[in-house]
């Protein structure tokens with residue numbers, strides 16, 4: 317029975333893939349990934365391009381950046397219907413995912429939809445390097461140590477969520493936060509945390525930008541591909 321494989325390909329540097337992930341990718345006949353926008357290659361496709369082989373069939377799938385649940389479900393259904401005929405013919409499909417496959421990944425929705433349409437299809441995932449880990453590494457800092465508590469906020473809807481996180485964690489990671497950046501900056505200033513906050517845009521990609529000193533950076537226009545690490549306390553115990 318054919319399988320849908322989900323391979324984590326890391327955050328940008330093609331060498332951040334695991335040996336197991338690379339083997340799976342190179343043995344694949346059909347390689348799927350989220351399609352890019354405006355006719356450009358998607359991020360995952362760009363990351364795996366050094367590893368792709370000419371005989372492989374490439375299957376870009378549309379995962380739009382929208383919030384509407386109904387439209388999203390329809391897009392996942394279309395993506396699942398695209399890979400399903402190959403799987404049902406007995407051909408494996410390998411989906412390449414930017415960062416880690418189980419960490420806020422489009423693969424989750426694709427795999428669920430495929431199994432809903434055909435429960436006989438098996439799914440296997442290969443873990444990898446997710447963006448908070450890559451960002452800590454590029455900053456040259458440990459993400460957490462000893463008994464420090466870590467909170468990851470994947471999207472901020474209200475600033476109060478961040479204030480609450482400061483009360484219960486020593487380290488806070490923000491993802492998908494760029495549209496709220498100026499309000500976050502104000503809060504960090506009020507809490508005297510600007511000296512302990514760091515941002516990386518497009519971590520491990522050739523266009524990577526590191527912001528270690530945020531005091532003069534109230535008006536940054538950040539890319540969607542940005543992660544902020546806030547060291548709320550430097551105490552380890």
Ligand SMILES: C[S@@+](CC[C@H](N)C(=O)[O-])C[C@H]1O[C@@H](n2cnc3c(N)ncnc32)[C@H](O)[C@@H]1O
Nearest residue numbers: 327415416419446447491492518519541542543
């Ligand atoms: C849909 S989530 C995908 C997460 C991804 N699966 C991972 O393992 O990191 C997209 C968010 O991840 C973060 N992200 C992913 N790759 C990044 C990178 N190379 N540099 C900075 N942030 C990144 C950003 O916060 C972005 O808004």
